[in-house]
Amino acid sequence: MSCVALAAGLGIAAMSAQAHAATLRMAWSQDATGLDPHKQTAFSSIRLLELIYEPLVRLDGNLQIVPAIADSWQFSPDGKELTFKLNANAKFQNGAAVTSADVKASFQRILDQATAAVARANFLSIASIDTPDATTVVFHLSQPDVPILTAMTSLNASIVPASEITAGSIGTKAIGSGPFKLDSWVPNSKEVLSANKAWAGGAVGVDGINISVLPDETAILASLRTGQIDFALLNDPLVATLVPKEPKLQLTLTPGLSYNVLQLNPSHKPMDQLAVRQAISCAIDRQDVMDTAALGEGKVTGPLTMPLYATDPNQLFCYKRDIEKAKKLMTDAGFANGFSATVIAATGEPPTATAEAQVIQSQLAEIGIKLDIKVMELNVYVDAWLKGNFDMAVALNGGSADPYTMYNRYWTKTGNLQKVANYIDDTLDSLMQKGRVETDPVKRKAIFADFEKHIAEVSPWIWLYTAYGYTAEQKNVQGFVPTPTGSLFGLSKVSIQ
Numbered sequence: 001m002s003c004v005a006l007a008a009g010l011g012i013a014a015m016s017a018q019a020h021a022a023t024l025r026m027a028w029s030q031d032a033t034g035l036d037p038h039k040q041t042a043f044s045s046i047r048l049l050e051l052i053y054e055p056l057v058r059l060d061g062n063l064q065i066v067p068a069i070a071d072s073w074q075f076s077p078d079g080k081e082l083t084f085k086l087n088a089n090a091k092f093q094n095g096a097a098v099t100s101a102d103v104k105a106s107f108q109r110i111l112d113q114a115t116a117a118v119a120r121a122n123f124l125s126i127a128s129i130d131t132p133d134a135t136t137v138v139f140h141l142s143q144p145d146v147p148i149l150t151a152m153t154s155l156n157a158s159i160v161p162a163s164e165i166t167a168g169s170i171g172t173k174a175i176g177s178g179p180f181k182l183d184s185w186v187p188n189s190k191e192v193l194s195a196n197k198a199w200a201g202g203a204v205g206v207d208g209i210n211i212s213v214l215p216d217e218t219a220i221l222a223s224l225r226t227g228q229i230d231f232a233l234l235n236d237p238l239v240a241t242l243v244p245k246e247p248k249l250q251l252t253l254t255p256g257l258s259y260n261v262l263q264l265n266p267s268h269k270p271m272d273q274l275a276v277r278q279a280i281s282c283a284i285d286r287q288d289v290m291d292t293a294a295l296g297e298g299k300v301t302g303p304l305t306m307p308l309y310a311t312d313p314n315q316l317f318c319y320k321r322d323i324e325k326a327k328k329l330m331t332d333a334g335f336a337n338g339f340s341a342t343v344i345a346a347t348g349e350p351p352t353a354t355a356e357a358q359v360i361q362s363q364l365a366e367i368g369i370k371l372d373i374k375v376m377e378l379n380v381y382v383d384a385w386l387k388g389n390f391d392m393a394v395a396l397n398g399g400s401a402d403p404y405t406m407y408n409r410y411w412t413k414t415g416n417l418q419k420v421a422n423y424i425d426d427t428l429d430s431l432m433q434k435g436r437v438e439t440d441p442v443k444r445k446a447i448f449a450d451f452e453k454h455i456a457e458v459s460p461w462i463w464l465y466t467a468y469g470y471t472a473e474q475k476n477v478q479g480f481v482p483t484p485t486g487s488l489f490g491l492s493k494v495s496i497q
Contacts, residue, residue, distance in 0.1 A: 022207035028233040036171030037158035038117040053158035053176030079144030089200040100131035105162035122151035147404040179492035205495035236351035237297035240470040254482040257399025262462040267422040277459035279329035282318040290465040293355035298467040316456035338368020343392040346381035388419040423460040
């Protein structure tokens, strides 16, 4: 089936080839896996829900914290109190005002272990929440918590209506305060969004967005070429690099904070042995993985991907491939003849996952490790990933502007994604706690440099590379502002000329 025929089969061929005046026709390859903003980990879910829900604050294109629901915020001099003033015009899409009670209820829900909120570990310093009036919220903290404000920029810290929490409808209905309302969702097919005319963030540039789910990104490119869609989120560099050759299209390429990684599971033998994990690290040629799987689109990275904290990865353990050292480590661990293991990869997120797994399979074979690649649908993969039900996993994990916010879920003893990491380390935990309370930026950078050096050496995961975020659009689509987080929130200001 041709790319064009595939697009037609998925229901967008009936669209006019002429540009719409007010509704943005969009496509992406991977659909959301759920509607509860506090529980979603898949990028595809986050990209949809960040158009509907809002946190108190958000990151702009320069990774600076800017207002969202909150107009302003202030830490107390001792760093143990954080006060927000809400935008008095903020309303949920059901017409109700966003109040301090909704903020309190949302964070109580996130902190409730029964919710299984993915960002819970970021907010454990919250001792209590006061709501002196409808637009003021005061978070009382058990200790100074420098990264908590960055953590509050996440979709996973979205403010949801207290009434919907009480009704138990979070996850079945999508009622946020963001720039778009979800009118309909046909899973794995399409979403229809309309502009939230009452959005406190200002006028939305289009009347709505019709999103088509086209699993094959070559079909998305074909639809762009024929003018059937206006805007697309692309993940596959094999497709994205073709866009600049199209005279009617433009490509937006943004270096991202997210990182491609080979996750080892140190609770599974023999990855419980340090020498085995280090041998795998030494046997991986990260540049080759990136060049082969992603056409070299990106850069080899250490654990810290944010510009303010990132260091030269060549200073980290075994970033220069060393097969002889890897073989010696395997022999020292009693695996001179290697072993067999399984690596899981998701279909479509990222699209390079299978290719990465194949390169890694080939590289690890040189030290006797026989890898069986198990490719899973995204929902199945996420479920296995969250349960830590894998020997190894090829993953694309989200980044953050702050190292603590990015990693405390995995590498602190109270982290709520410990099952994913399956690795407890006193040094990592101690450095994370120090970095959390340290307010001196220079000292804080030194703490996290030690964190990065140590975690690369103990090798529970093998960090590979950061890639680019890509969007492609017709040249009459104007105003999209990308961010290093890959957010599509910039669609709120897009217009069709």
